[in-house]
Amino acid sequence: MSEQTTDAPEAEANTEETLFEAPPMGEQERMVEAILFATADPCTVAELAGRMPHGCDPAEALVYLRKRYEGRGVSLVKVGDAWALRTAPDLGFLMQKETVETRKLSRAAVETLAIVAYHQPVTRAEIEEIRGVSVSRGTIDQLIELEWIRFGRRRMTPGRPVTFVVTQDFLDHFGLENARDLPGLKELRSAGLLESRPAPLLGEGSDDDGDEDDTNQSEMFDES
Amino acid sequence: MSEQTTDAPEAEANTEETLFEAPPMGEQERMVEAILFATADPCTVAELAGRMPHGCDPAEALVYLRKRYEGRGVSLVKVGDAWALRTAPDLGFLMQKETVETRKLSRAAVETLAIVAYHQPVTRAEIEEIRGVSVSRGTIDQLIELEWIRFGRRRMTPGRPVTFVVTQDFLDHFGLENARDLPGLKELRSAGLLESRPAPLLGEGSDDDGDEDDTNQSEMFDES
Amino acid sequence: MSDATIFSTDVNERLAAEALIVDVDGFEGPLDLLLTLSRTQKVDLRQISVLALAEQYLAFIHKARDLRLELAADYLVMAAWLAFLKSRLLLPPDPSEEGPSGEELAAHLAFQLERLAAMRDAAAKLMARDQLGRDFFARGITEDVTRTRRVTYTATLLDLMQGYARIRTKDEFRPFVMDREKVFTMEEALGRMRGLIGFAGEWTDILSYLPEGWELDPVKRRSATASTFAASLELAKEGKIEIRQGDVFAPIQIRNKER
Numbered sequence: 001m002s003e004q005t006t007d008a009p010e011a012e013a014n015t016e017e018t019l020f021e022a023p024p025m026g027e028q029e030r031m032v033e034a035i036l037f038a039t040a041d042p043c044t045v046a047e048l049a050g051r052m053p054h055g056c057d058p059a060e061a062l063v064y065l066r067k068r069y070e071g072r073g074v075s076l077v078k079v080g081d082a083w084a085l086r087t088a089p090d091l092g093f094l095m096q097k098e099t100v101e102t103r104k105l106s107r108a109a110v111e112t113l114a115i116v117a118y119h120q121p122v123t124r125a126e127i128e129e130i131r132g133v134s135v136s137r138g139t140i141d142q143l144i145e146l147e148w149i150r151f152g153r154r155r156m157t158p159g160r161p162v163t164f165v166v167t168q169d170f171l172d173h174f175g176l177e178n179a180r181d182l183p184g185l186k187e188l189r190s191a192g193l194l195e196s197r198p199a200p201l202l203g204e205g206s207d208d209d210g211d212e213d214d215t216n217q218s219e220m221f222d223e224s
Numbered sequence: 225m226s227e228q229t230t231d232a233p234e235a236e237a238n239t240e241e242t243l244f245e246a247p248p249m250g251e252q253e254r255m256v257e258a259i260l261f262a263t264a265d266p267c268t269v270a271e272l273a274g275r276m277p278h279g280c281d282p283a284e285a286l287v288y289l290r291k292r293y294e295g296r297g298v299s300l301v302k303v304g305d306a307w308a309l310r311t312a313p314d315l316g317f318l319m320q321k322e323t324v325e326t327r328k329l330s331r332a333a334v335e336t337l338a339i340v341a342y343h344q345p346v347t348r349a350e351i352e353e354i355r356g357v358s359v360s361r362g363t364i365d366q367l368i369e370l371e372w373i374r375f376g377r378r379r380m381t382p383g384r385p386v387t388f389v390v391t392q393d394f395l396d397h398f399g400l401e402n403a404r405d406l407p408g409l410k411e412l413r414s415a416g417l418l419e420s421r422p423a424p425l426l427g428e429g430s431d432d433d434g435d436e437d438d439t440n441q442s443e444m445f446d447e448s
Numbered sequence: 449m450s451d452a453t454i455f456s457t458d459v460n461e462r463l464a465a466e467a468l469i470v471d472v473d474g475f476e477g478p479l480d481l482l483l484t485l486s487r488t489q490k491v492d493l494r495q496i497s498v499l500a501l502a503e504q505y506l507a508f509i510h511k512a513r514d515l516r517l518e519l520a521a522d523y524l525v526m527a528a529w530l531a532f533l534k535s536r537l538l539l540p541p542d543p544s545e546e547g548p549s550g551e552e553l554a555a556h557l558a559f560q561l562e563r564l565a566a567m568r569d570a571a572a573k574l575m576a577r578d579q580l581g582r583d584f585f586a587r588g589i590t591e592d593v594t595r596t597r598r599v600t601y602t603a604t605l606l607d608l609m610q611g612y613a614r615i616r617t618k619d620e621f622r623p624f625v626m627d628r629e630k631v632f633t634m635e636e637a638l639g640r641m642r643g644l645i646g647f648a649g650e651w652t653d654i655l656s657y658l659p660e661g662w663e664l665d666p667v668k669r670r671s672a673t674a675s676t677f678a679a680s681l682e683l684a685k686e687g688k689i690e691i692r693q694g695d696v697f698a699p700i701q702i703r704n705k706e707r
Contacts, residue, residue: 029297030295030296030297030312030315031297031315031318032297033296033297033298034297034298034311034312034315034318034319035297035318035319037261037297037298037309037311037587038311038318038319038587038590038591039587039590039591040586040587040590041586051318052318071254072254072257073253073254073255073256073257073258073259073261074257074258074261084586085261085586085587086580086584086585086586087258087261087262087584087585088254088258088584089578089583089584091254091255091258091584092578092582092583092584092585094255094258094259094275094276095258095259095262095585096275097263097275098262098263098264098581098585098588099581099582100581100582102579102581102582105575107476108476110571110574110575111567111568111571113571113574114567114568114570114571114574115567117570117574118567118570130560130563130564130567131476131477131479131480131564131567132476132477132478132479132480132482132560132564133476133477133479133480133522134477172580173579173580173581174574174577174578174579174580175577175578175579175580175583175584176577182570182574183570183573183574183577184569184570184573188566188570191566193562193563193566197556197559199556200547200548200552200553200556258585261585261587261588262585262586262587262588263588263589264588264589265588265589308589309589311591319591325599325600326599326600326601326602327599327600327601327602328601328602328603328607329601329602329603329607331611333601333603334603334607334608334610334611335611335612335614335615337603337608337611338608338609338611338612338615339612339615341608341612342612354615355615356615366601370600370601397602398604398605398608399605400605406608406609406612407609
């Protein structure tokens with residue numbers, strides 16, 4: 001994104017000097033506004049650039065636009081690496097008619113979602129270890145169907161298990177700019193609760209700790 | 225989350241005197257903005273009033289909102305007796321996404337192009353003589369449209385027929401400096417490019433050459 | 449102590465235990481149950497007494513067995529493990545024994561419980577956030593993006609060269625494309641004979657119908673003979689002429705039938 005945070009008119013003069021082919025910044029801001037208004041889905045800077053005339057700098061236009069919508073009934077929000085216009089959350093009470101009734105998630109699904117969000121990328125075995133119970137197939141399916149979680153990269157450990165990560169839709173749904181903005185993430189991390197801590201090895205490992213060791217020994221939680 | 229918008233201070237003061245129970249006008253403007261943004265259909269003043277807290281004056285808020293969106297990428301428009309936010313008409317071009325599809329040139333066109341390249345300047349009659357079949361108007365048109373061939377000088381023979389030559393675009397596309405750089409028959413043969421078996425080539429050739437004259441130009445291009 | 453008092457304390461304990469046991473389906477595994485039991489200690493999970501917790505759990509399992517409740521295997525596995533842990537915590541450490549101490553095992557269990565509690569808390573915080581479609585909303589009227597399709601055509605230099613090679617090599621293999629000047633077609637022969645058969649009152653050799661000049665060049669003669677013969681057959685079929693051949697390889701003769 002651009003480093004200048006000057007006002008739009010100055011930028012316009014600026015732009016006309018350097019990128020005389022591209023429309024003035026004020027015009028670019030209008031374009032970004034129009035494109036984002038026309039769609040319900042977040043748009044990446046690359047997508048914006050692809051639709052705007054050659055030489056435009058949508059990243060810079062977004063800075064101005066975000067400022068313009070500050071404190072308004074609609075605001076410009078960042079969702080992962082994309083941008084979207086959303087109504088201000090304090091005005092949700094006006095939108096009873098638009099409220100979408102979402103299927104109530106089971107406790108297992110909610111917990112699994114939270115574990116994926118806070119521990120991503122995370123394997124199924126890790127989710128089970130944290131919850132102390134096996135994850136039913138339906139739970140993962142439901143979250144994937146909601147497009148809140150998806151498959152991440154395979155873990156480079158024996159068996160190469162798949163991992164799960166949260167999606168852009170997840171961020172969009174919960175109004176998160178980034179997975180790093182998850183509530184209490186820092187506190188959990190500093191308390192060591194997002195670490196994988198292998199169970200102490202039992203000498204006469206006849207218990208179920210035996211397999212837990214295998215799955216957890218080489219856990220590597222990406223600090224993304 | 226919401227702070228009152230900075231604009232429309234007079235309106236706020238105004239409202240506070242008369243309708244002190246209702247939210248300030250700046251807040252009402254935000255509400256109208258959010259509702260019009262999120263609803264699927266245009267809203268009448270009565271509908272807006274029905275959704276907003278008691279004592280609100282959406283008609284007045286609409287006046288401010290309309291002013292606010294003047295000259296922007298989105299504008300507040302009246303649709304019948306209802307209101308809606310719509311993309312500014314001059315930005316309609318942004319709502320188009322161009323997809324470019326690349327198709328392979330048909331055999332008739334490739335052959336015609338090759339003849340022009342190897343024999344330029346060449347007349348249509350000469351092309352037909354070399355190919356052994358008549359050349360459809362569409363084939364020539366397509367090559368001219370692609371800017372790979374253009375008209376050359378007229379031949380100083382009876383009827384003064386036009387000739388065709390290849391263009392700079394042609395040379396650029398095929399990475400040639402000059403049409404003379406095209407390999408000759410001997411080189412083609414030594415490069416193994418003439419090894420195709422003659423019999424099926426001939427049978428095939430006489431078959432589809434016959435058809436080609438009748439087919440319209442869109443059919444002449446492979447759909448892949 | 450009277451029987452009555454024993455009975456009443458029993459009843460109270462039993463009721464408390466049953467309240468948990470009845471809810472056993474509501475627990476999501478032994479860790480969940482342990483977490484719930486730990487709440488009764490009303491302390492920070494970091495200061496939890498794992499020993500006390502293990503005893504509570506084992507008591508719970510014991511009661512459940514008394515009530516002949518079917519407990520899932522993992523509850524029993526946990527019970528066995530906790531019994532082992534309890535013995536380790538109670539007995540003085542045996543220096544000859546390998547493996548982690550009871551304290552290490554207890555600390556790990558406490559960690560697991562704390563982590564599960566933290567995730568539950570995080571899940572609650574997540575669900576309490578403003579949500580799309582509930583607290584904030586996306587654009588209601590979306591405008592479709594019209595897709596315009598532009599078609600470009602491409603060819604490679606190889607296509608071009610192969611195309612050219614295809615045309616040029618046609619000349620080298622032309623057995624089927626015969627030179628027109630040496631071909632006397634059946635149509636031509638028919639046309640010629642229709643004009644002449646009116647005069648053929650007598651039997652005449654068909655070779656006399658060959659066009660002038662075609663009998664000299666062998667290639668031309670073959671073509672003309674073949675087409676004239678084919679044309680004769682055609683005319684005989686139409687009933688215009690009669691055709692005969694005296695012997696094998698003898699001259700073929702025709703005569704007009706419509707005299």
